[in-house]
Amino acid sequence: xxxxxxxxxxxxxxxxxxxxxxxxxxxxxxxxxxxxxxxxxxxxxxxxxxxxxxxxxxxxxxxxxxxxxxxxxxxxxxxxxxxxxxxxxxxxxxxxxxxxxxxxxxxxxxxxxxxxxxxxxxxxxxxxxxxxxxxxxxxxxxxxxxxxxxxxxxxxxxxxxxxxxxxxxxxxxxxxxxxxxxxxxxxxxxxxxxxxxxxxxxxxxxxxxxxxxxxxxxxxxxxxxxxxxxxxxxxxxxxxxxxxxxxxxxxxxxxxxxxxxxxxxxxxxxxxxxxxxxxxxxxxxxxxxxxxxxxxxxxxx
DNA sequence: ACAATATGGAAAA
DNA sequence: TTTCCCTATTGTA
Numbered sequence: 001x002x003x004x005x006x007x008x009x010x011x012x013x014x015x016x017x018x019x020x021x022x023x024x025x026x027x028x029x030x031x032x033x034x035x036x037x038x039x040x041x042x043x044x045x046x047x048x049x050x051x052x053x054x055x056x057x058x059x060x061x062x063x064x065x066x067x068x069x070x071x072x073x074x075x076x077x078x079x080x081x082x083x084x085x086x087x088x089x090x091x092x093x094x095x096x097x098x099x100x101x102x103x104x105x106x107x108x109x110x111x112x113x114x115x116x117x118x119x120x121x122x123x124x125x126x127x128x129x130x131x132x133x134x135x136x137x138x139x140x141x142x143x144x145x146x147x148x149x150x151x152x153x154x155x156x157x158x159x160x161x162x163x164x165x166x167x168x169x170x171x172x173x174x175x176x177x178x179x180x181x182x183x184x185x186x187x188x189x190x191x192x193x194x195x196x197x198x199x200x201x202x203x204x205x206x207x208x209x210x211x212x213x214x215x216x217x218x219x220x221x222x223x224x225x226x227x228x229x230x231x232x233x234x235x236x237x238x239x240x241x242x243x244x245x246x247x248x249x250x251x252x253x254x255x256x257x258x259x260x261x262x263x264x265x266x267x268x269x270x271x272x273x274x275x276x277x278x279x280x281x282x283x284x285x286x287x288x289x290x291x292x293x294x295x296x297x298x299x300x301x
Numbered sequence: 302a303c304a305a306t307a308t309g310g311a312a313a314a
Numbered sequence: 315t316t317t318c319c320c321t322a323t324t325g326t327a
Binding site for chain 2: 002003006052067068069070071072116117163165172173174175219247248268269270
C-alpha cells in the first residue's frame, strides 16, 4: 500500500492518536529493541511525512525514521478497549500510557511490521533525508518547478523520472502508471520532450489524486464517467479496492477505448499502459517523417 | 510444501 | 547494474 498518500495518512493518524501523550515503546521482534528501550516512556510530539518517508517526532529532538518499503505496514489503532498481543513480526510497537490528566482519548497503539527502515535519528539526519527528496505533491510548500527543471533536461523516460524520489517525492508505481494514462502520455517518452503545460497538468492532477488518496486511504484514479456504475461494468475485484485505468490490468480492455492494456518493465518495475490512449512519441515522429523503424529495447507500442 | 509476487530503495559490486 | 532486504499473501506443484 505504501505510496506517498499512505505515509501522509499514517502521519495524520499517528498525530491524532499519539500527539502529546507518553508511550511505551517496544520491539517484540527484537530488531529495534535497543532504540525502543531508549525511547520508552517518552512523549510523542507528532508525526510527519515527506514523500514515502515517515518521521515520528518524540521529545528531546528524537525522530523515528520509518520507510515501509514495498511490503511494510504500520497499523494505527485509536481508542481500543484492550491492547491485543502483537501478531507477527512487530518491529516497533507504541502504546499510550494512561494519563491522569484531562486527556479523554482512549488507549491507542500502533504496530510496525515489514518496514525496510526503522531508525532512531536526530534533526540533522532528518534534514539530510528531507533534503534529497524532490517536491511532494502532498505538501503545500512543494515547488513543482524543481521537478520540471530535471524532467525537462533529462532524456530518461518520463515513467522513470516520475518514480525517482529525487525528482518527485511520493509517487509510486500505481500513481505513475495512472497519471500517465490520464494525460495520454506513453511511459517511455523522454522527459525532455514534454511540454511545460503537460507537466503543469500532471502536477495539478497528482496534487488532487493524492489528496483524495489520503482521504480515502486508497488509490482511485478513474474519472466519474468511467466508473463501473457509469459504464455498467464490473467493479475492480482483485486486490486493494480503488478503481484504476491500467495498473495491473494487463490483457484487459481499456475503460476508455477498449484496447488491450499492455505491460512491460521500466526501471525494474512493472509498467502498464494503453497502446491506443498512450501512443508512443516515436510513432508520432515516424508518422510525420514516414521514415525508418525503431531500435531500442524495453516496452514498445 | 514451496515459489512467486507486491503500491520500494539501499548497499554492494 | 546487480543483489539484497523486509513480510504477507497468492499461486503452483
